Amino acid sequence: MSGKSLRGPAPSLADACQPAPETAWVYLLRCPDGSLYGGWTNDLARRLKAHRTGKGGAKYTKSHGGPAVRLAYAERCADKSAALKREAAIKKLPKAEKEALASKWAADNRITIRMATPADGAAVAELYNWYVLHGTQTFQYRLSTAEEYAANIAGVLEKAPFLVAITPDGRLQGFACAHPWHSREAYAWNVEATIYCAPDCVGQGLGKRLYTALLELLRMQGYYNAFAIVTGENKASHEFHKRMGFTKSFVEKHSGYKFGRWLDVVYWQYPLRTGDAPPEPVRYRLTEAEMVSILEKVNL
Ligand SMILES: CC(C)(COP(=O)(O)OP(=O)(O)OC[C@H]1O[C@@H](n2cnc3c(N)ncnc32)[C@H](O)[C@@H]1OP(=O)(O)O)[C@@H](O)C(=O)NCCC(=O)NCCS
Structure with missing residues (x-):
């Protein structure tokens, strides 16, 4: 979810929101022996996991590499029938x-992760607004503006990283950032982490790259805990946070209302540092060399 402040509920805007359109994908997986397996799904991330774990995946991928299969091509289709065709x-x-489809897809989707600047505000607002309109991942009803996000990026960067993931042709495919958890002084070593990947780019390993870099940068700054607040029905994000090493801490029942239903929120916590020694003050600014040392690991 986002730490952005909200005005009170605006029923007319809430009515304008729409549940996410059903997704359908065709995909190719690369097996370790070089062969390509093709399939379709309405949840790319869940399907990839099924192929890799062998639970509910295909016989072919189970016997051709299982956990080692990699996404080689993904194409979003209008609906299930288009995907099947x-x-x-x-x-x-x-x-x-x-192979030509896979090569072009790899070239088009070679994503670089870098620190955001306020000039990314418009692209970040556009990506976030998709979820405002179609999802319960965020409890925001009102669309964010480019100016708000430009200011948000500048504000975040004063204390924590704001990362963006960009394709070779300049499309924003995801962002991850962190905000101070609470304003009182004793909370100074805690942040709330936020992450959004473009709807066309989920389940392809980008979230893991963004969070790996974000968490490493926060650790280097001297933060102790990263928290994440996840909508109860957001199964992908619960799985994701579990896989990234977060621990579920507690549930707030009926915490938000969107798309005509009450929603729970679940708190997840990730210890960036441990130990009982008094903490050093957080370093709000890392050096360029320190940032590069982390980003180059996720930009290989
Ligand atoms: C949640 C989100 C950030 C995850 O990013 P992603 O790029 O889709 O995740 P990745 O492909 O990097 O997957 C990382 C791990 O999480 C697991 N995972 C991710 N989505 C999953 C799903 N739907 N089902 C099962 N496992 C899933 C993957 O299997 C992978 O595990 P592994 O490391 O064992 O291979 C992304 O789906 C997203 O942006 N969703 C919409 C916005 C949102 O919910 N943001 C979070 C708000 S709290």
Whole structure:
């Protein structure tokens, strides 16, 4: 969720919000022996996990590498029927044409993670607003503006990282940042982490890259805890936070109301540092070399 401040509920804007359109994907997976497996899904992340764990995945991927299979191509389709047609067409392609699809997809989606600047405000607002309109991941009803996000980025960067993930042609595919958890002094070593990947880019490993960098940078600054507040029904984010090493701490029942239903929120906590010794003050500014040392690990 976001730490952005909200005005009170605005029913007319809430009515304008729409549940997320159903997604449908065709995809190719690369097996360790070089072969490509094609399929379709309405949840890319969950399907990838099924292939990798062998629980509910395909026989082919189970016997051709299981945990080592990697996403080689993903294409979003209008709906299930379009995805099924496209899957059949892709499966009929000669291997060379499948390889060409995979090469182009890899080139188009070579994402670089860097520190944001206020000039990223418009792109970040656009990505976030998709979730404002279509999702319960954020409890915000009102659309954010580019100016608000430019100011938000500048504000965050005074104390913590604000990372953006950009394609070679300059498209924003995700962002991750952290805000102070509470304003009272004793909380100074805690942050709330926030992450959003573009709807077309979930389940492809980007969230892990962004959070890995974010958490490492926060640790280097001297923060002790990262918290995340996740909507009860946001299964992908619960799985994600669990996989990233967060521990579920407590549930706030009926904490928000959106799309005509009450929603719980779940608190997750990640210890960046441990120990009972008095903490050093947090370093709000890392050196350029320190930032590069972390970012180059996720930009390989
Ligand atoms: C939650 C979110 C940030 C995760 O990022 P992502 O790029 O989709 O996740 P990744 O592909 O990097 O997956 C990282 C791990 O989480 C697991 N995971 C992610 N989504 C999952 C899902 N839907 N089902 C099961 N596991 C999932 C992956 O299997 C992977 O595990 P591994 O390290 O064992 O391979 C992304 O889905 C997103 O932006 N969702 C919409 C916005 C949102 O909910 N933000 C969080 C608000 S609290």
